[in-house]
Amino acid sequence: MAEKPVWERVGLTQEEYGKIVTILGREPNQVELEMFGLMWSEHCSYKTSRRHLKKLPTTGQRILQGPGENAGVVDVGDGWGVAFKIESHNHPSAVEPFQGAATGVGGILRDIFTMGARPIAALDSLRFGPLNEARGKFLFGGVVAGIAHYGNCFGVPTVGGEVYFEDCYRENPLVNAMCVGLVRTDRIIRGRADGIGNAIFLVGARTGRDGIHGASLLASQELNSATEEQRPAVQVGDPFTEKLLLEACLELADSGAVIGIQDLGAAGLTSSSSEMAGRSGVGIELDVSLVPRREEGMEPWEVMISESQERMLVCVAAGREDEVREIFEKWDLNAALIGRVTGDGMLRVKDGDRMVAEIPAAALAQEAPSYDRPTRRPAYLDELKEITAADLPDQRPPEEALLRLLAHPNIASKEAVYRQYDHMVQTNTAVLPGSDAAVLRLRGSGRGIALATDGNGRLTYLDPKQGAAMAVAEAARNVVCSGAEPAAITNCLNFGNPEKPEIMWQFVTALEGMGEASLALNTPVTGGNVSFYNDTDGRSIYPTPVIGMVGVLESIDHRTTQWFKGEGEAIILLGGTGSPRLGGSQYLALVRGDAHAALPPLDLELEAAVQRTCLAAIRRGWVSSAHDCSDGGLAVALAECCFTGPRLVGASVELTGDDRADGLLFNEAPSRIIVSTPADLADQLLSLAREHGVPAQVIGRTGSDRLSVRVNHRCVIDRPVAELARIWREAIPCLTSE
């Protein structure tokens, strides 16, 4: 058998290898080749996505740091900034769900505290195959436990997220973790290495062979039986060490000795050193023999690309090295002075006296190849039809459909997940998980932030542009319902193999939709992460862009929850009864087996107006509860208003419309919010809506212990709220304990 060409062994193409030879003016040695292989992988270089990501709107009044650093930062007033970012750990979680998810959380936490920010919240957006299958249960159980393990021990509250179950994620689950941190705006630290002669320290855990040829390669190719072979590379997270690393890094930041910090993620020392040097236009010379090791006999290239967790590269002002050592000693952590900043832009790696690699730093980090991959509109899109209730043969009794939807794992209570997460530590969580968005108070300022993640692969599959826009709209609506003004987003773009033109088309088109919605809703993109190659044996996941949203509450007193508060209040529907189109809805999936049909339209102007109305009403103190209509449509949203609070509150609702009852109740048209308000304020609220050009109507009243819904004067739902609640609460525990 012929030996593989050298470039293939590190996952590069022949052309890419040629480019390396041109850059170096010679053949790379093994260390250099390994370094290039990782840095020019899709995962590290964004070679496919870079040119398209550039088109996203990234600036705005509140934006202190956009894309390009470890995390984005928004200004939340009083001298405070909120740093936030989302990242995927899909493939590691497919191989080892517990550790894969745990180290995913560890990675995103480091991205936040490298900025000098203390992590104050985490969220997680998850996708699995069906929960009634062994693999679905195994991955779900392992991933949730892994997130809990890392976040709880570290001491960050995991306050929100989402979980969906769809066939397309059966082999390739999605595990996207978001972290949010708080930093003084004048203390933001960046991943820079300025100042010739300054010291480069490697701090934190010791270096082992973890993840060598693992994470980044896994993330840059499809899953198949060959990837099984890469199992020994699995990394184990150590949240305790990470917690010490956090405290030490923040203490170091306070000392003022720090020039810059960069976490070690994919491609370890190679990426962190070349990125720091690249951003500052300098060089770095380092000696791998000075790196504290966990294992014996490691080669220089192994040290350079190891993905051992819980490590940071720190640039420190020359002359202040001892301060660093003292701080890390206090926290029982290593701090090894491994190199210095140089003036010539070269990344030089020595092993003692021996030079083992010499590469222009920028060539590794910024000058990676960039591809404009071909796109082709997928044929399935042309086959999608418009389906309305009238197209469905026989109407199920809406009541039965409601019960079945409430028991569907995509809609049922996620308490079984979030009760495993410590969501209260740090005592800032003012709205706990279980409402549209989590709300955190900002201690001492009277303000707060609202956080949500949203994404809907099914909608994006059916209409990449609008599906991605709907994810932004829904995330914004969720924070608005909680009393916050949407401020900015981070995104995690989970797609299939971009070398397939149809996937590439989905990607490019989804970005257009995301960009438009971000502009319309005034939520610039501050960063994110791209995860390609989410395919198994040639089948791709649904294109799944996930949006992480940060909103700001002017006053923490504006915080609003989704559940009805008491009897006799008016229930108002903002945004109208939706669309007859059922494409993408849980209802269509339920009655027909799949939801493949044209989506209801999204009107971004209406969306913005609905959100403005809701927020204005909340700020005036008129709103007792606000809940957005999403999965399962109006009927499910109403039921959730009745039973998600500390006490059950019934409602009687009267809808009228041209559509059939099931269409009115279960369509998932966007831009709609259910608001409850004291009865005497209803008229004011309606006229406020009118001023904003938003359709609004009183659809019922809270009260009794039943949810009763009449459509065009016919009673279609009438059930005790307690029964609905039980079905909704028990569905996931029931499925997982089977």
Added chain:
Amino acid sequence: MKFGLIVFPGSNCDADVYYAVRDGLEQPVDYIWHKTERIEGYDCLILPGGFSYGDYLRAGAIARFSPAMQEVARHAQRGGLVLGICNGFQMLLEMGLLPGAMRRNDSLQFRCHYTYLVVENAETPFTREYQPGQVVAIPIAHGEGNYYADEATLAELEQHGQVVFRYCNEAGEIVPGANPNGSVGNIAGITNRAGNVLGMMPHPERCAEAVLGGTDGLGVFRSIESWLKEGGYHG
């Protein structure tokens, strides 16, 4: 009146207790690093929650060897108040200041949610501001809160009123369904025989402010305050 809060590597509820005492109770409080060898001038020492040393091996097992823990023991011996919350409770068990041991939750999962507790003994320095039998809502957040003691020890605890909090339902009934972790007798918190050392799994500091959704936990801190004001042992 002064509170001291011992901070271990891996503590993560230290700041929460700090704010509950400083802002909720409006009393002075200091952080004390676990390597501190001499701890003087504190009236109540608190061991906060978290994952000291990652909770590796057994929760609280490694922390008990910190120099500050000898001072905590000395303070307790002299009659000073010691409050261990969650991981702090686990440490008190490991160091033998309280009897029994913790096992993993019977669900084998970490659990974080509000629980109802019945105040079984409202005469301790930590509970005197509650009514006897009062039902309070205080959240838990732990993976190893499944309290165990052998029968003889349990009988002693009961006999001397050392069981201070039990998990119950909203109506105050001590039933298996209200037990979040499998603890024997639904036990959520106990004191030592002298009553000056309390260990509890639930987190009173998480519900000491209205914005957090509840203030039932404030009673623990107010009790300590009133006990100290009325002449309880000062350090």
Added chain:
Amino acid sequence: MFLARIYITLKHGVLDPQGQAVQSALAHLGYDQVDDLRVGKFMELKLEAAGADEAGRLVDEMCQKLLANPVIENYRYEISEL
């Protein structure tokens, strides 16, 4: 009736945060002559089987399917008759 004793250990090279923490706690207590401490699991179970071979085969299956995590752990076991 057979007794199975199962030993589950982390694979070589896989980080053992627990072992590290315990070792450094021992060092703090003065036991600094200790090295390479690794923490694993030990299980005991009884089972009915036609013979020791059969018992071994069953235990091996259980280890692969559930008791050990083959991605990061190794296992071995001993079977004895009761």
Added chain:
Amino acid sequence: MFLARIYITLKHGVLDPQGQAVQSALAHLGYDQVDDLRVGKFMELKLEAAGADEAGRLVDEMCQKLLANPVIENYRYEISEL
């Protein structure tokens, strides 16, 4: 240099939630011939000592002080020379 193998098990009479959960998971997989499953810890460490006796004495101390919790756990160990 000596190798110590340490086995830490829950005392008889102390309910073992983990053992119970594992046993019922096995039963779900069809292994209902399994009984009395108990989960404990298994540690391996290397240590310098003048001899096997000395090593044993040290390990015993470590178990009493830190590695096992005498309220609920038993321990035993084996020492072998490397």
